[in-house]
Amino acid sequence: MSGRIDPGHIFNEEKEVHIMAVNVQELLAKVPTGLLINGEWRESSNGETFDVENPATGEIIATLASATEEDAVAALDAACAAEKGAGEHGWAATSPRERAEILRRAFELVTERADEFATLMTLEMGKPFAEALGEVKYGAEFLRWFAEETPRHYGRTLNMPEGALRMITRHKPVGPCLLITPWNFPLAMGTRKVAPAIAAGCTMVLKPARLTPLTSQYFAQTLMDAGLPAGVLNVVASKSASAISEPLMSDDRLRKVSFTGSTPVGQQLLAKASEKVLRTSMELGGNAPFIVFEDANMEQAVAGAMAAKMRNMGEACTAANRFFVHESVAEEFSTKFAAAMADLKLGNGLDEGTTCGPLIEQKAQDSVAELVEDALAKGARALTGGARGEGEGYFYQPTVLVDVPADARVAREEIFGPVAPIFTFSDEYEAYELANDTEYGLASYVFTENIDRLYRASDHLDFGLVGFNAGVISNAAAPFGGIKQSGMGREGGAEGIAEYSSVQYIGLRDP
Ligand code: NAD
Numbered sequence: 001m002s003g004r005i006d007p008g009h010i011f012n013e014e015k016e017v018h019i020m021a022v023n024v025q026e027l028l029a030k031v032p033t034g035l036l037i038n039g040e041w042r043e044s045s046n047g048e049t050f051d052v053e054n055p056a057t058g059e060i061i062a063t064l065a066s067a068t069e070e071d072a073v074a075a076l077d078a079a080c081a082a083e084k085g086a087g088e089h090g091w092a093a094t095s096p097r098e099r100a101e102i103l104r105r106a107f108e109l110v111t112e113r114a115d116e117f118a119t120l121m122t123l124e125m126g127k128p129f130a131e132a133l134g135e136v137k138y139g140a141e142f143l144r145w146f147a148e149e150t151p152r153h154y155g156r157t158l159n160m161p162e163g164a165l166r167m168i169t170r171h172k173p174v175g176p177c178l179l180i181t182p183w184n185f186p187l188a189m190g191t192r193k194v195a196p197a198i199a200a201g202c203t204m205v206l207k208p209a210r211l212t213p214l215t216s217q218y219f220a221q222t223l224m225d226a227g228l229p230a231g232v233l234n235v236v237a238s239k240s241a242s243a244i245s246e247p248l249m250s251d252d253r254l255r256k257v258s259f260t261g262s263t264p265v266g267q268q269l270l271a272k273a274s275e276k277v278l279r280t281s282m283e284l285g286g287n288a289p290f291i292v293f294e295d296a297n298m299e300q301a302v303a304g305a306m307a308a309k310m311r312n313m314g315e316a317c318t319a320a321n322r323f324f325v326h327e328s329v330a331e332e333f334s335t336k337f338a339a340a341m342a343d344l345k346l347g348n349g350l351d352e353g354t355t356c357g358p359l360i361e362q363k364a365q366d367s368v369a370e371l372v373e374d375a376l377a378k379g380a381r382a383l384t385g386g387a388r389g390e391g392e393g394y395f396y397q398p399t400v401l402v403d404v405p406a407d408a409r410v411a412r413e414e415i416f417g418p419v420a421p422i423f424t425f426s427d428e429y430e431a432y433e434l435a436n437d438t439e440y441g442l443a444s445y446v447f448t449e450n451i452d453r454l455y456r457a458s459d460h461l462d463f464g465l466v467g468f469n470a471g472v473i474s475n476a477a478a479p480f481g482g483i484k485q486s487g488m489g490r491e492g493g494a495e496g497i498a499e500y501s502s503v504q505y506i507g508l509r510d511p
Pocket residue numbers: 180181182183184207208209210241242245260261262263265266268269282283284285286316317318414442482486487
């Protein structure tokens with residue numbers, strides 16, 4: 001593959017990758033099943049475990065230790081001890097170069113183990129293997145990007161405008177962090193938090209999603225193989241999320257919580273964080289508009305729609321959720337988009353040729369089915385799909401809905417599945433108004449050949465990310481994050497490391 005990737009076509013390119021021959025049983029045997037505390041994998045304090053299921057088959061693929069409150073506190077003890085270390089030799093005092101080199105080695109190891117990580121993600125999350133491999137590349141880039149950022153994260157000096165002082169700023173690690181990740185991008189959501197925390201000199205307790213912990217377990221082992229010292233990263237998978245967040249967020253030693261997940265859970269965590277005035281980064285839900293103007297390049301718009309909607313089976317916070325298409329091109333766009341959706345092959349992500357995997361669990365399949373039934377009952381028509389898929393897994397057919405009334409639930413709620421509702425508009429400003437009519441503000445997409453209109457769109461759209469003629473724009477070098485109820489803070493880019501640093505200002509009397 002060439003170094004250049006066309007953002008509008010990432011989805012299609014990934015589909016061309018062939019499945020590698022990884023022996024699943026040997027791979028699963030390599031993944032640690034314990035809790036990682038102070039560099040050692042151990043059982044939970046009460047011996048409890050939980051199962052991890054393959055959503056394509058319903059089979060149990062692994063059983064992991066389930067951390068208790070006591071284990072969570074032990075993980076924080078380890079993170080605090082590693083931060084300070086003995087004398088001057090704690091993690092917070094390591095040189096930027098030392099941290100950068102660990103990140104760089106981790107990037108190389110994750111890349112070498114790409115087939116294994118991709119297989120694990122397909123097994124526990126369901127995405128097609130080719131897409132999982134795409135996530136390994138994307139996720140690994142955070143390790144490389146922050147390896148490169150680490151030595152460049154320095155403060156500044158200036159003279160006080162009135163004289164009398166020299167002013168110096170320094171970046172210090174914020175301290176021990178709790179990182180909570182979701183199930184939809186099991187590797188990338190971890191690397192996007194862990195890499196900048198390592199770069200800034202923080203120590204961590206990571207709580208991976210209960211549904212997809214295996215990738216995080218193997219990633220943590222890979223970081224240790226790359227030379228990360230004991231206690232810097234501790235991993236506490238658990239069947240009870242609050243068993244981890246409650247004791248740690250009540251503990252004065254914790255300094256930050258970074259969360260990616262749904263807005264309702266983010267709101268609960270923000271309320272809890274206020275008790276100790278914790279630093280927070282919140283990457284929450286989305287309801288992305290995808291606007292197609294009358295002068296759009298139709299091929300590009302359809303390819304962009306496939307990427308923005310179907311990456312991860314629609315289970316992405318950046319997934320296009322509402323399609324607004326100019327009335328003069330609505331029929332052409334809908335017909336071509338529906339044909340491309342109907343061409344996808346639903347199945348087990350480890351089977352050659354699969355281009356759409358199952359949803360994560362029964363609850364997700366039920367919730368998508370209810371949203372579609374609600375829209376159909378209110379007068380929408382399905383151009384393709386509109387029903388659950390066949391088989392043991394939690395499949396849902398790629399679906400395109402037209403004639404969707406404004407009061408259908410799909411117009412307001414995050415779908416998190418392979419369903420595309422299409423609405424029409426007649427005027428440019430009406431499109432912006434419809435797009436902004438949501439409490440969310442994460443991703444948005446605009447397709448037009450008119451450059452002035454693209455810039456007007458970015459002026460008018462209240463979203464943290466805007467794709468111009470591109471359906472996938474996430475990259476380790478870019479600041480990712482939302483506004484409104486999509487959250488606060490940015491991950492990736494130069495902004496990403498700042499989330500894990502505190503600025504200290506030193507005023508020095510001018511001699
Ligand atoms: P979720 O909120 O149910 O869970 C996310 C994580 O939080 C999981 O690890 C879960 O175990 C944990 N959690 C749940 N309740 C908790 C509690 N009370 N205390 C502490 N931790 C708790 O979300 P999900 O279903 O895993 O993920 C889907 C959601 O995440 C969608 O809304 C999606 O838009 C959002 N998301 C956002 C981004 C982003 O960057 N903005 C990225 C991916 C997903």
